[in-house]
Amino acid sequence: xxVKIGIKQSPRELTFDSAQGASEIYSTxxxxxxxxxxxxxxxxxxxxxxxxxxxxxxxVEIGAEESRRVGFIS
Numbered sequence: 001x002x003v004k005i006g007i008k009q010s011p012r013e014l015t016f017d018s019a020q021g022a023s024e025i026y027s028t029x030x031x032x033x034x035x036x037x038x039x040x041x042x043x044x045x046x047x048x049x050x051x052x053x054x055x056x057x058x059x060v061e062i063g064a065e066e067s068r069r070v071g072f073i074s
Contacts, residue, residue, distance in 0.1 A: 001018045001019070001020060001021065001022060001025065001062065001063055002016075002017055002018075003015070003017070003018050004059075004060070004061040004063075005042075005050075005052065005060050006059040007052065007057070008056045008058045009056075014052070016042070016044040016048070016050065018043065018044055019043070019044075022062045022064075025042070028040065029060050033054060036054075039053060040054050
C-alpha cells in the first residue's frame with residue numbers, strides 16, 4: 001500500500017510503502033485526530049517507523065490496493 005503524507009510548511013511529502021491495508025491506515029489517522037493525540041505513528045514494509053506531529057498533517061493519500069502488473073500490455 002503506497003502512502004503519501006503532506007506536512008504543513010514543508011515542500012516535500014513523505015512517501016512510503018506500508019504492509020497495512022487502506023482501512024487500517026485510515027482508522028489510524030482518524031483515531032489520532034479524533035482523540036487529539038499529539039503524535040501519529042506509521043510503519044512501513046521495511047520495518048521503519050515514522051512519527052509525525054498530528055497538528056502538522058496537511059493530507060494523507062492512501063494508494064489503491066492493486067497488485068503491480070508484470071509483463072507486456074498489448
